[in-house]
Amino acid sequence: MATRRSARLSAAASTSVSVSASSQPASASAPDPAPRGRKRKAALDTSQKAVDEEALEEATAAVATPRKRRVKKATTPPPTTPAASGGEPVTVYETPKPKAAAVRRLADPNATNATLLSPETSRVVTRNTSPSKTPDSQITTANILEEACKHLISVDPRMKPLIEKHHCHIFSPAGLSEKIDPFEAICSGIISQQVTGAAAKAIKKRFVDLFENDGKFPHPSQVSTRPIDELRTAGLSQRKAEYVQGLAEKFASGELSAQLLVDAPYEVVLEKLIAVRGLGQWSVEMFACFGLKKMDIFSLGDLGVQRGMAAFVGRDVAKLKRKGGGKWKYMSEQEMKQISDKFAPYRSVFMWYMWKVEETDISTLE
Numbered sequence: 001m002a003t004r005r006s007a008r009l010s011a012a013a014s015t016s017v018s019v020s021a022s023s024q025p026a027s028a029s030a031p032d033p034a035p036r037g038r039k040r041k042a043a044l045d046t047s048q049k050a051v052d053e054e055a056l057e058e059a060t061a062a063v064a065t066p067r068k069r070r071v072k073k074a075t076t077p078p079p080t081t082p083a084a085s086g087g088e089p090v091t092v093y094e095t096p097k098p099k100a101a102a103v104r105r106l107a108d109p110n111a112t113n114a115t116l117l118s119p120e121t122s123r124v125v126t127r128n129t130s131p132s133k134t135p136d137s138q139i140t141t142a143n144i145l146e147e148a149c150k151h152l153i154s155v156d157p158r159m160k161p162l163i164e165k166h167h168c169h170i171f172s173p174a175g176l177s178e179k180i181d182p183f184e185a186i187c188s189g190i191i192s193q194q195v196t197g198a199a200a201k202a203i204k205k206r207f208v209d210l211f212e213n214d215g216k217f218p219h220p221s222q223v224s225t226r227p228i229d230e231l232r233t234a235g236l237s238q239r240k241a242e243y244v245q246g247l248a249e250k251f252a253s254g255e256l257s258a259q260l261l262v263d264a265p266y267e268v269v270l271e272k273l274i275a276v277r278g279l280g281q282w283s284v285e286m287f288a289c290f291g292l293k294k295m296d297i298f299s300l301g302d303l304g305v306q307r308g309m310a311a312f313v314g315r316d317v318a319k320l321k322r323k324g325g326g327k328w329k330y331m332s333e334q335e336m337k338q339i340s341d342k343f344a345p346y347r348s349v350f351m352w353y354m355w356k357v358e359e360t361d362i363s364t365l366e
Contacts, residue, residue: 148295159353190240247279306330
């Protein structure tokens, strides 16, 4: 009896569950039972922590690697600002303009190849006489150094490794395009006499600052009227101050000019400049080479050139230095002339490379 009753109750319970399940939609599914108590709290904490860590990681990445903004190319010309003097507006560029390319001009190894400026007006002075032309090709500032190096190597093949190692800037297209103020160049040579390169630069800066020309070298007319005592405050000796002022007077009076230095033969330039107090033959030779860019100058009295030539022909210059022998201890003047004459009309270039043989410092000359 009890057994039958239990069976009927079990069947009724099964029927009730089946009806309840069949009354729900087919697409619905029973949710997972939610955890209770401490387990449920731990699960929520773990989930929130993961979300927080992910947000922190994204924020850090955003700060460390910010997205690059795409910049549109400007389709309008750069902005302009009014000129201070009320003239034409001046274009403002965000990046500096590239340097102008070297100007290609006719060149002549026997003439002045520098671009000279008038010391008083800073006007560019051009040569009035036409340069000589070679029968095979026209020599210009763009190829004259190349022609010179070819000539040096053809005279003596030992010049080739020396030329390949050192670039002669002063006669390169860029070097020949530099504008030279002859008054400043000769004054700098006087200031550099018998002092170190660093001392010469410091004295020249103080000398320029005396005239308050916004850092520009003074005109001859400004220097010629200044008292000697004031010039000496820049660090010049009494004699050097007199030499500089005397040179300024010759430029101010017109006895010396950039036009004369451009057009005159070297013999005339030598005569005119040696007449200036403080300038000897070596000083004029250096100015003719580095200032006027004449390519056939050779200084027999330069000790650095003499030592370089001796080393170039294979002599032990260290041994010769210890033995002494006066001014011509490395090589005689006659021998220097015999060797250098073979490299005409590019003896200035040959002389420059002879300085490089023994690494003679010529920075104050350049």
